[in-house]
Amino acid sequence: MATSTAEPTRRDMLYIATGAATAVATGAAIWPFIAQMNPDASTLALSSTELDIGAIPEGQIVTVKWRGKPVFVRHRTKKEIEEAENVQLSQLPDPQADSARVKKPEWLVVIGICTHLGCIPLGHQGAYDGWFCPCHGSVYDTSGRIRQGPAPRNLDVPDYAFLTDTKIKIG
Amino acid sequence: MSGPSTYVPKSAIGRWFESRLPVMGLMHSSFVVYPTPKNLNYWWTFGAILSFMLVAQIVTGVVLAMHYTPNTGLAFDSVEHIMRDVNWGWMIRYLHSNGASMFFLAVYIHIARGMYYGSYKAPREILWILGVVIFLLMMATAFMGYVLPWGQMSFWGATVITNLFTAIPFVGDAITTWLWGGYSVDNPTLNRFFSLHYLLPFMIVGVVGLHVWALHVVGQNNPAGVDIKDVEKDSVPFTPHATMKDSVGIALFLMLYCWFVFFVPNYLGDPDNYIVANPMLTPPHIVPEWYFLPFYAILRAIPSKLGGVIFMFGAIVMLVLLPWLDTSRVRSAVYRPVFKILFWVFIACVVGLGYLGSQPPEGGAVLAARILTAYYFIHFLVLLPLLGLFETPKPVPASIADAVLHGGAAEPAKA
Numbered sequence: 001m002a003t004s005t006a007e008p009t010r011r012d013m014l015y016i017a018t019g020a021a022t023a024v025a026t027g028a029a030i031w032p033f034i035a036q037m038n039p040d041a042s043t044l045a046l047s048s049t050e051l052d053i054g055a056i057p058e059g060q061i062v063t064v065k066w067r068g069k070p071v072f073v074r075h076r077t078k079k080e081i082e083e084a085e086n087v088q089l090s091q092l093p094d095p096q097a098d099s100a101r102v103k104k105p106e107w108l109v110v111i112g113i114c115t116h117l118g119c120i121p122l123g124h125q126g127a128y129d130g131w132f133c134p135c136h137g138s139v140y141d142t143s144g145r146i147r148q149g150p151a152p153r154n155l156d157v158p159d160y161a162f163l164t165d166t167k168i169k170i171g
Numbered sequence: 172m173s174g175p176s177t178y179v180p181k182s183a184i185g186r187w188f189e190s191r192l193p194v195m196g197l198m199h200s201s202f203v204v205y206p207t208p209k210n211l212n213y214w215w216t217f218g219a220i221l222s223f224m225l226v227a228q229i230v231t232g233v234v235l236a237m238h239y240t241p242n243t244g245l246a247f248d249s250v251e252h253i254m255r256d257v258n259w260g261w262m263i264r265y266l267h268s269n270g271a272s273m274f275f276l277a278v279y280i281h282i283a284r285g286m287y288y289g290s291y292k293a294p295r296e297i298l299w300i301l302g303v304v305i306f307l308l309m310m311a312t313a314f315m316g317y318v319l320p321w322g323q324m325s326f327w328g329a330t331v332i333t334n335l336f337t338a339i340p341f342v343g344d345a346i347t348t349w350l351w352g353g354y355s356v357d358n359p360t361l362n363r364f365f366s367l368h369y370l371l372p373f374m375i376v377g378v379v380g381l382h383v384w385a386l387h388v389v390g391q392n393n394p395a396g397v398d399i400k401d402v403e404k405d406s407v408p409f410t411p412h413a414t415m416k417d418s419v420g421i422a423l424f425l426m427l428y429c430w431f432v433f434f435v436p437n438y439l440g441d442p443d444n445y446i447v448a449n450p451m452l453t454p455p456h457i458v459p460e461w462y463f464l465p466f467y468a469i470l471r472a473i474p475s476k477l478g479g480v481i482f483m484f485g486a487i488v489m490l491v492l493l494p495w496l497d498t499s500r501v502r503s504a505v506y507r508p509v510f511k512i513l514f515w516v517f518i519a520c521v522v523g524l525g526y527l528g529s530q531p532p533e534g535g536a537v538l539a540a541r542i543l544t545a546y547y548f549i550h551f552l553v554l555l556p557l558l559g560l561f562e563t564p565k566p567v568p569a570s571i572a573d574a575v576l577h578g579g580a581a582e583p584a585k586a
Contacts (some may be wrong), residue, residue, distance in 0.1 A: 039351075039352055063451060065450075065451065067352060067353075068355035068450065069355050069357070117330070118334035119330065119453040135457050150473075150474055150475065152475075152477075
C-alpha cells in the first residue's frame with residue numbers, strides 16, 4: 001500500500017468518488033420513506049371551511065372543525081370585549097393587543113387547541129371568563145390570550161375572512 | 172466468562188451439524204453450563220420473568236392483530252368485536268392489556284434491583300445502558316399500543332404526548348405534523364402507530380439479545396456485589412439451578428398476572444377509554460397509564476413547556492449516566508449503610524411522583540410534585556456523587572463463597 005506521504009493516485013480518487021456516490025444514493029433512497037409520513041394530498045385538500053355566524057347569539061361559542069382541529073367562533077358580549085381591550089399589555093405572558101386578534105370586536109375566531117400540549121380548552125371557564133384547559137391548568141382570557149399556566153402562547157388565530165356580515169370562511 | 176464451549180454432541184448428526192453451525196454449543200454454554208453466582212436471590216428471577224412477558228406480549232399481540240382494524244372509523248368497534256365475538260378474544264385482549272402493566276411492573280423491579288445491588292457499575296455499564304434502551308423502546312411500544320383501541324384516553328394521550336415534540340425550538344411544529352401525517356392526530360397517525368407497535372417489540376427482542384450477550388460477557392452481579400473468583404466455590408451451573416429457580420419466579424408472577432386478567436381486568440385501565448375517541452371534546456382529566464405517572468408528574472411540575480419536556484427526558488438520562496454518577500467502588504447496598512437508606516428514600520420519591528401524576532394539577536399537588544422532582548435529580552446529581560466520597564462502607568466479603576458462609580471459613584472442595 002502507498003504510504004501517507006505518497007501522492008494520491010487515480011485509484012484513491014475512484015474510491016472517494018464511489019463512496020460519495022453511495023452516500024448520496026443512500027440518502028436519496030431513504031428520503032421517500034421519510035417524506036411519506038408527511039400529510040398526504042387528501043389531507044392537504046381539506047383546506048377551508050365556511051360557517052354561517054348569523055345564528056350564533058351573543059355570548060355563545062360555536063366550535064367548528066377545520067383541518068381536523070376545532071376552531072372556536074365566539075360572539076363576544078360588550079363586557080367581554082371591554083375585558084379584552086382594557087388589559088395592560090405588560091400583564092400578558094404573550095403580549096398582543098385585542099385589536100390585533102380580531103377583525104370585528106364582536107367576533108373572536110381562534111384555533112381551539114391549547115398551545116401547551118394540544119388539549120381543547122373549556123369555554124366560559126377560568127378566572128378571566130375565557131377558556132380553561134383541564135389538562136394542565138392553562139387559563140385564557142376573552143381574547144384567547146394566555147394569562148396563567150404552562151401554555152407558552154396565546155390561542156392561534158387562523159386565516160379567515162368575512163364573506164358577508166353573517167358568513168365567514170376559515171382557511 | 173463462558174469461555175469456549177466444551178459441548179460435544181452425542182450423535183453423529185449432531186456433530187455434523189455442530190461443525191457447520193455451532194448453535195447448540197452456544198445454547199449449551201449460555202443456558203446450561205453457564206456459571207451463575209450461588210448467592211442469587213429471587214430478585215434475580217425478574218430477567219427471566221421479563222423474557223417471559225416479552226414473549227407473552229408478542230404472542231397475544233400477533234393474535235390480536237388478526238382481528239383488529241387500524242382505521243379511525245373501525246378501530247374501536249373492532250376491539251369490541253374482539254371482546255364479544257372472537258373466540259377467547261376477551262381473554263387474549265385482557266392478557267395483552269394487563270400484560271403491558273405486568274411487563275412494566277417487572278421492569279421497574281428489575282431496574283430497582285440493579286440500583287440496589289449496584290449492577291450498573293464497571294464492567295456492566297454497557298449492559299445497564301442497553302437495559303435503559305430496552306426501557307425506552309418499551310415506553311414507545313406501550314404508548315403506541317394504548318392509542319390503538321381509539322378510545323378517549325387513546326386519542327388524548329396521543330395528542331398530549333405527540334405535542335411534546337412541538338416544544339422543540341424552530342422545527343417542533345414540522346416534526347409534529349410529520350409524526351401525525353396531518354394537522355391533528357387522525358387516521359394516518361393511527362395507521363402508522365399500528366405499524367410501529369408491531370415493529371418495536373421485535374426491536375426489543377434484538378436489544379434483549381445484546382443485553383443477554385453483554386451479561387454473559389461480564390457475568391451476573393449478585394447480592395454480595397463481588398465477582399465470581401472460583402467457579403467451583405462461587406457458582407452453580409445455570410441448568411438446573413437458575414432455570415428451575417426462574418421457573419418458580421415466573422409461576423409466582425403468573426399468579427399475580429392471572430389475578431388481574433381474570434378477576435380485575437379493568438382495574439389498571441381508565442374507564443374513559445371505553446368511550447370512542449372524540450377529537451372535539453377533551454376529557455376533564457387526562458391521566459396516562461400508571462407506569463408513566465412518575466414521568467408525567469415531572470412533566471407537569473415544571474412551569475414551562477420546553478422545560479417540562481427536558482426534565483421528563485432528563486429523568487431517563489439520569490439512568491444512562493448512573494454508572495458514572497455513583498462514585499462508590501462498593502457495588503452492593505448491603506455494604507453501604509447510608510446508600511441503603513437513600514435508595515429507599517428514592518423509591519418513595521418515585522412512588523410519590525407516581526401518586527401526584529395521577530392527581531389534578533392543583534394546589535398542594537403542584538408544590539409537592541416540584542419538591543419531589545427536585546429530589547429526584549438531587550439524588551442522582553448531588554447525593555450519589557458525594558456519597559461515594561464520604562460514606563464508610565462495611566467490609567466487603569472476599570468472595571461469594573465467603574458471603575454465603577458468613578464467617579468466611581474455607582469451604583471443603585467439592586468434586
